[in-house]
Amino acid sequence: MMMKKTIISLLAVLWTSCTFAAVTVPSSATIEKWNAYFVMYSNTSSGEQHEVISEEMEVAIDGTDVYFNMLNPITGATWVKGTIANGKATFEKGQLLGNYGTSPIYMVGQDEHGICDVVYDYDEEGKRFVLDDMQVVLSGSPAAIEAWAYYVSMTVSKNGTDPQLEEELVELPDNCTPQLYVFSATSIQYNASGEVAGTEPVKWLVNVAFNGSTEVYVQGICEFLPDAWIKGTIDDGVVTFKGGQYLGKALVYPVYYYGMLVGGLTDGEFNLVDGNLAGGSYYVCINSSKTQTAPFGVYAGVTITKFNAVAATPATPSIAYYQPYNAAEGYAVIDLDIPLKDVNGEPIDPEWVSYRLWTEKDGNKQPYVFTKEKYKNLPVESMAGLPYSFSDDYDFFKGGSRIFINENLDQCSAIGVQSFYGNGGELRESEIHWYSKATLNIEASDKAMVVSETCTDLQGRRVNASTRGLIIKTQRLSDGTVRTYKVMR
Numbered sequence: 178m179m180m181k182k183t184i185i186s187l188l189a190v191l192w193t194s195c196t197f198a199a200v201t202v203p204s205s206a207t208i209e210k211w212n213a214y215f216v217m218y219s220n221t222s223s224g225e226q227h228e229v230i231s232e233e234m235e236v237a238i239d240g241t242d243v244y245f246n247m248l249n250p251i252t253g254a255t256w257v258k259g260t261i262a263n264g265k266a267t268f269e270k271g272q273l274l275g276n277y278g279t280s281p282i283y284m285v286g287q288d289e290h291g292i293c294d295v296v297y298d299y300d301e302e303g304k305r306f307v308l309d310d311m312q313v314v315l316s317g318s319p320a321a322i323e324a325w326a327y328y329v330s331m332t333v334s335k336n337g338t339d340p341q342l343e344e345e346l347v348e349l350p351d352n353c354t355p356q357l358y359v360f361s362a363t364s365i366q367y368n369a370s371g372e373v374a375g376t377e378p379v380k381w382l383v384n385v386a387f388n389g390s391t392e393v394y395v396q397g398i399c400e401f402l403p404d405a406w407i408k409g410t411i412d413d414g415v416v417t418f419k420g421g422q423y424l425g426k427a428l429v430y431p432v433y434y435y436g437m438l439v440g441g442l443t444d445g446e447f448n449l450v451d452g453n454l455a456g457g458s459y460y461v462c463i464n465s466s467k468t469q470t471a472p473f474g475v476y477a478g479v480t481i482t483k484f485n486a487v488a489a490t491p492a493t494p495s496i497a498y499y500q501p502y503n504a505a506e507g508y509a510v511i512d513l514d515i516p517l518k519d520v521n522g523e524p525i526d527p528e529w530v531s532y533r534l535w536t537e538k539d540g541n542k543q544p545y546v547f548t549k550e551k552y553k554n555l556p557v558e559s560m561a562g563l564p565y566s567f568s569d570d571y572d573f574f575k576g577g578s579r580i581f582i583n584e585n586l587d588q589c590s591a592i593g594v595q596s597f598y599g600n601g602g603e604l605r606e607s608e609i610h611w612y613s614k615a616t617l618n619i620e621a622s623d624k625a626m627v628v629s630e631t632c633t634d635l636q637g638r639r640v641n642a643s644t645r646g647l648i649i650k651t652q653r654l655s656d657g658t659v660r661t662y663k664v665m666r
Contacts, residue, residue, distance in 0.1 A: 200244065200255075200258045201256065206244065210233045211335045212234070213233070214331070216229055217327070218329065243259045243260070250326070253275060255273075258272070259295075264299055270284070270286055270294045271283050282315050282325060283318065284315065285318075285319065286312070287314050304336060305336070306332065309468065312327050313327060314326075330465075347406040350388055355394075355396065356483070357385075358384070359381075359482050360479070363376050363478050380523065382484060382524045382525075383395055393454075394406050398463075399432060401427060401473075402424045404425075405424035411449060414448065416447040416454060417445070418434065422434045427473065432465060433466075434464075436462065437460035454481040460475055460479070461474075486600045487600070489600070489605065490598070491525060491530065492520050493516075493596070493607045494513055494577075494607060496511060499592070499612060504585075508584075511577075515532055515596055527566060528565075530597070531599075534580075534594055535592065535593030538590060563577070590613070592612045595607055633651070
């Protein structure tokens with residue numbers, strides 16, 4: 178199996194002299210603005226980084242010749258030339274993109290077999306080029322993979338819309354009432370060669386809804402797209418979920434549900450007994466392609482069983498990221514990781530989960546209280562505990578995934594976070610996870626330079642810095658520091 182996110186090794190290879198001159202677009206061709214969508218991976222001093230790119234790109238088609246003005250942050254936009262034939266657009270590997278200092282940068286392709294030409298599927302009627310099962314590499318060599326950066330899941334479209342938005346999501350009928358169930362399975366991890374690298378038992382909550390005796394709907398079978406539904410049909414105690422159901426997008430990757438057997442992707446079948454589902458020999462495959470096996474996740478021994486509401490002690494949450502208070506901006510930033518599991522690893526109902534922050538100053542530990550004076554969108558005058566689902570899309574985001582703290586807590590020696598779970602007739606609390614002052618006071622060097630800056634909307638989609646409304650600006654500095662800002666335009 179070819180994994181979509183192959184990690185490229187930097188090979189120490191001598192590059193040969195360039196075989197391509199700079200490409201120019203002939204006067205007979207009309208240059209147009211198309212839209213490019215892809216994920217760019219690059220290696221930096223702080224490790225491998227990725228950015229979701231959604232920007233205009235110049236395209237010119239002249240008969241069977243096609244020209245792309247490649248978006249290239251290393252050397253600047255550069256024209257490359259390809260040839261269209263039989264529904265494919267082939268760009269020969271080794272085309273020179275320019276120089277970074279004295280180092281030449283070339284465009285090459287890479288697929289599961291290694292270096293290759295860059296070949297897009299071309300939909301002439303829909304005016305769309307799609308790079309599905311290979312990646313574009315910005316390489317230090319025209320004949321080997323010597324990667325500076327690489328682009329995956331690239332689409333170039335004239336119609337100005339992301340092509341994956343044309344996929345239809347399954348919708349739950351109005352007459353169906355969802356109930357909580359537990360998805361249990363063994364997760365199978367694969368290496369880059371498609372070999373099994375390990376297994377791990379997993380559990381999480383899903384919603385299940387029956388539409389009479391003929392249909393069943395499951396929401397959350399993809400853990401990282403929990404709002405997506407799949408639809409199954411019931412026949413003589415067997416539920417069949419058709420393969421290829423669209424679940425949404427992860428970055429720019431389309432995500433699909435499939436069943437899987439030894440022979441490859443297929444529909445999925447579950448036995449239905451007393452309202453519970455068991456997959457038998459069928460695996461669940463969360464896949465990133467409709468044409469080949471390219472999984473984000475594969476799960477064996479799948480069962481989907483009714484959730485029992487019982488009292489439980491929630492697992493200890495943690496602070497995943499802290500950005501110190503910035504006087505110019507007027508806030509600090511905290512990202513929390515709040516597990517929806519108890520201390521034994523069993524799933525818990527998020528509707529009964531809440532959390533609170535703690536502060537420690539001069540040995541005094543006390544809950545942090547959010548007040549309407551500092552947090553204008555609070556539903557009440559003050560709150561110490563926040564429901565897991567609470568979000569105002571400004572200061573607070575669901576599950577505490579991001580909180581903007583609108584006061585300076587630098588005098589605190591530590592900040593803590595604690596979870597609460599109130600299902601089963603009693604309220605239980607987790608241990609407090611403390612984030613120490615030594616960690617809080619990590620600051621970027623005054624001499625550090627901004628090396629990249631991205632802006633996203635509240636749904637995580639990349640936008641221009643001039644976009645109106647509230648946007649989130651993320652800057653990466655030359656010392657590896659990451660800074661996050663809210664910008665209202």
